[in-house]
Amino acid sequence: MIESGTMLKNRYRIEERIGSGGMAEVYKAMDTSLNRYVAIKMLRSEYSSDATFVKKFKGEAQSAAGLSHPNIVSVYDFGEENGTQFIVMELVEGITLKNYIEMKGKLDIKEALNISVQIAMGLSAAHDKRIIHRDIKPQNIIMSRDGNVKVTDLGIAKMADSTTITTTAAGTVQYISPEQARGGYSDEKSDIYSLGITMYEMVTGDVPFQGETNVAVALLHIQSEMVPPREIEPSIPVSFEKIILKCTQKKPDYRYASARDLIADLRKVLSHPDGEYVVMPKKVAPSGSTVIMNDDEVESVKAGIERDDKEVISSSGAGAD
Numbered sequence: 001m002i003e004s005g006t007m008l009k010n011r012y013r014i015e016e017r018i019g020s021g022g023m024a025e026v027y028k029a030m031d032t033s034l035n036r037y038v039a040i041k042m043l044r045s046e047y048s049s050d051a052t053f054v055k056k057f058k059g060e061a062q063s064a065a066g067l068s069h070p071n072i073v074s075v076y077d078f079g080e081e082n083g084t085q086f087i088v089m090e091l092v093e094g095i096t097l098k099n100y101i102e103m104k105g106k107l108d109i110k111e112a113l114n115i116s117v118q119i120a121m122g123l124s125a126a127h128d129k130r131i132i133h134r135d136i137k138p139q140n141i142i143m144s145r146d147g148n149v150k151v152t153d154l155g156i157a158k159m160a161d162s163t164t165i166t167t168t169a170a171g172t173v174q175y176i177s178p179e180q181a182r183g184g185y186s187d188e189k190s191d192i193y194s195l196g197i198t199m200y201e202m203v204t205g206d207v208p209f210q211g212e213t214n215v216a217v218a219l220l221h222i223q224s225e226m227v228p229p230r231e232i233e234p235s236i237p238v239s240f241e242k243i244i245l246k247c248t249q250k251k252p253d254y255r256y257a258s259a260r261d262l263i264a265d266l267r268k269v270l271s272h273p274d275g276e277y278v279v280m281p282k283k284v285a286p287s288g289s290t291v292i293m294n295d296d297e298v299e300s301v302k303a304g305i306e307r308d309d310k311e312v313i314s315s316s317g318a319g320a321d
Contacts, residue, residue, distance in 0.1 A: 002027060002042065008081045012040060012088060023047060028091060031076075038076060042086040054085050061087045063131055064154045071122030073142065073152040089152070093145050097198070098138035106205035109237060110270065115141075116199050117266050118149035123195065124259035126154055127188045134186055136194035137175040138201060173214045173221075174207045178250050181218040189252040192262060196247025196255075203240070204232040208248075222250070237273030239265070246280055254281035 002025070006014040012029045018039070019026035024047075027040045047053050058078055065075040077088035097115065101107065107115070119141060126133060133140075133154055142150045173181070177193035180186045201207050208226035211217040226248065230241045243265050249255050256262040265278055 001025065008040065008086065009077075009079050012038065014040070029088075031088070037091045039089045039091040040086050041089065042084055045084065048080075048083060048085045057085060057087075060131075060154075063129070067126060067129060067131065067154065069122055069125040070148060071118045071150055072125060072154065073150045075154075090150075092142045092150055092152075094143045096139050097141035097143055097149070097202075100143050101138055101201060101205065106233065107202045109203065109235070109240065112199065112202040113240070113266055113269055115143075115149050115202065116195070117263055119151060119195055119198070120259045120263045120266065122149075122151040123188075123191050124263065126151070127191070127259055132187060133191050133194075134180065135172060135175075136191050136198060137172060138198055141198070173217045174209060176218060176221055177252075178222045179252060181221050187252070188258065189255045192247050192255050192259060193249075193252075195259075195262075196244050199240075199244050199247065200226070200229055203236050203244075204229050206232075237269055239269050239273055239275050239278055242278035242280060243269070246278060249281065251281075 001017060002014050004014055004016060008014070008029070011031060011033050013032055015028045015030060015037075017025060018028050024041045024043050027042065029038050029040045030036075031038050043054075043057070047057075061075055061078045065078070068074065073092055074090040075087055076090065079086055079088070095103075119136070123133065123136070131154055133151065135153060136151070140151065140153050142152055144150060175194045175197045177186060177190040180190055197207060209217050209220035209224065211220060228241060229244055230236050230238070243262070247255055247262065256265075268275060268277055
């Protein structure tokens, strides 16, 4: 833990710790050069001492710094202090979408749509720059006091490659795409899947898949159908349900081709809640068909996630990832 008053790069004065997780700690700090508050995320020593990890982290921090969008938390700077790597980000006063859902139980449709559009707009801007988040979840969405919705942790998520679970609290697996759960290739459509799970939680108050272990939940994402959201909350417009189900198809090719296409459908829901404009993939059950995995595939998922569980358990805290 960094003490209050510590200076980084002779510029950033640490004020207080505001978050802690398995991979990093987050501090509120004063940028004395520009006289503004910022958030500083400092990697834990076990990550800062890994040269490959640091190289990827720095590269993705620089990529994220090139993004400027009202629905993305800005990255301002990257540095090192006494062997510890850190990034300097926009400080957003507010709460996470996860906290907001917990406070309200579930969101009304208009609000959920507004939040979904803003998240998708942030993702669209990132995808246009060839940056994939790979860890979209309500914990990584900040609801600012002025009503803006901002996506955070862009660079860190991509830096983690196909093993995002290792850099986050166990809850991440509840939003992971089937291809990520398998440890395979992930792209823009993986972000769309995770946003679909996030939308599901916003309108129903809960995630579709739960289990006693990360392995159990990951296998559900790969193998099982979710309960359609209107079976839980009948007031959800038919069109909004179809959007959520399309986002969460097991096969990436059956999802929206881009966040931009998703935004177009989301914006139609308020004016045409029962419209037939959401094009579902042919010959596929709306919620995605059950997938049967062979024993080798199941063991591969178990091995990867059990390894990640150990790494998460060995680290303390939550919420900074």
